[in-house]
Amino acid sequence: MTSAVSSPTRTIRIGSRKSQLALVQTHWVKEQLQKSYPEIAFEVHTMSTQGDKILDVALAKIGDKGLFTKELEVGMLNQEIDFAVHSLKDLPTNLPEGLTLAAITERENPADALVLHEKYKGQTIDTLPEGAVIGTSSLRRLAQLRNQFPHFTFKDVRGNLNTRMAKLDAGEYDALILAVAGLERLGMSDRVHQILPKEISLHAVGQGALGIECRADDTELISLLKAIEHPQTRDRCLAERAFLRDLEGGCQVPIGVNTEINGDQLTLTGIVASVDGQKLVKDTVSGEAKNAEQLGTELANLLRQQGAQEILDVIFTEIQRGS
Numbered sequence: 001m002t003s004a005v006s007s008p009t010r011t012i013r014i015g016s017r018k019s020q021l022a023l024v025q026t027h028w029v030k031e032q033l034q035k036s037y038p039e040i041a042f043e044v045h046t047m048s049t050q051g052d053k054i055l056d057v058a059l060a061k062i063g064d065k066g067l068f069t070k071e072l073e074v075g076m077l078n079q080e081i082d083f084a085v086h087s088l089k090d091l092p093t094n095l096p097e098g099l100t101l102a103a104i105t106e107r108e109n110p111a112d113a114l115v116l117h118e119k120y121k122g123q124t125i126d127t128l129p130e131g132a133v134i135g136t137s138s139l140r141r142l143a144q145l146r147n148q149f150p151h152f153t154f155k156d157v158r159g160n161l162n163t164r165m166a167k168l169d170a171g172e173y174d175a176l177i178l179a180v181a182g183l184e185r186l187g188m189s190d191r192v193h194q195i196l197p198k199e200i201s202l203h204a205v206g207q208g209a210l211g212i213e214c215r216a217d218d219t220e221l222i223s224l225l226k227a228i229e230h231p232q233t234r235d236r237c238l239a240e241r242a243f244l245r246d247l248e249g250g251c252q253v254p255i256g257v258n259t260e261i262n263g264d265q266l267t268l269t270g271i272v273a274s275v276d277g278q279k280l281v282k283d284t285v286s287g288e289a290k291n292a293e294q295l296g297t298e299l300a301n302l303l304r305q306q307g308a309q310e311i312l313d314v315i316f317t318e319i320q321r322g323s
């Protein structure tokens with residue numbers, strides 16, 4: 001099935017980060033689009049983002065939104081590329097003027113995974129010994145796990161997935177917490193020892209989904225991209241992103257979510273936690289999926305009434321001080 005396009009000779013340039021995960025995701029999007037539009041030529045253009053270059057600083061300390069997306073966005077605004085494929089969780093909730101979130105693809109399992117050193121084979125997060133060294137660079141994972149497992153030692157870990165795995169295997173860590181989706185996409189699902197249930201870890205906003213960003217005035221491309229949109233994932237992610245946006249959090253704040261869709265009902269659970277895991281507010285809202293963003297706002301207000309703003313203000317002050 002093909003649709004009419006105004007310029008059949010148009011070549012569409014797709015921007016991607018150079019990481020293995022980014023390339024797998026971008027090529028998957030390209031293939032899906034190619035199936036729907038065999039007459040259009042799609043090209044992949046790779047770019048390095050700031051987040052790919054600064055590998056030695058803890059991500060949480062950089063605290064910058066758009067670390068993995070900015071160069072691609074500049075490329076779109078300068079007409080060097082037409083759209084960019086992002087891990088939706090790395091895409092800030094407020095996009096630059098002139099750009100839009102054109103489509104959200106079907107989500108993989110959005111949960112976090114426990115990846116163990118081989119000496120702990122067969123164990124789960126509940127059975128790991130006191131002092132076990134857990135690698136994570138996410139404040140969200142850190143805060144939630146510290147709250148429930150204060151007897152572990154938490155250590156920052158950077159680098160791409162292969163680098164992190166090598167550090168685990170070399171014994172620098174006893175376990176890592178990583179997104180199930182990233183491991184699956186890179187063919188490493190066999191390294192997932194436990195999928196952490198939502199009672200243990202609420203995942204990041206947008207985790208497991210891909211977001212396609214393009215110029216807001218490229219209406220032709222926007223309508224083409226609808227072919228790879230997954231409406232349920234979009235509703236869930238729009239609720240999650242509205243929640244995060246209203247709390248003014250980026251991907252580097254301890255905010256987690258879970259969403260479910262039953263019929264036309266969407267249920268959104270959210271958590272805001274302090275980095276030390278001591279303070280934690282969590283609640284759930286439900287309503288019609290077509291009002292996804294409204295639900296996100298409703299939950300943000302609920303959590304604010306329960307002290308979420310005070311928790312976040314402490315974190316924002318610390319980030320500004322660079323501590």
Ligand SMILES: NCc1[nH]cc(CCC(=O)O)c1CC(=O)O
Nearest residue numbers: 087089178179181182207208209
């Ligand atoms: N911040 C890094 C990042 N961005 C996207 C993914 C992969 C999973 C996804 O699509 O959400 C990961 C790795 C991770 O969190 O383990």
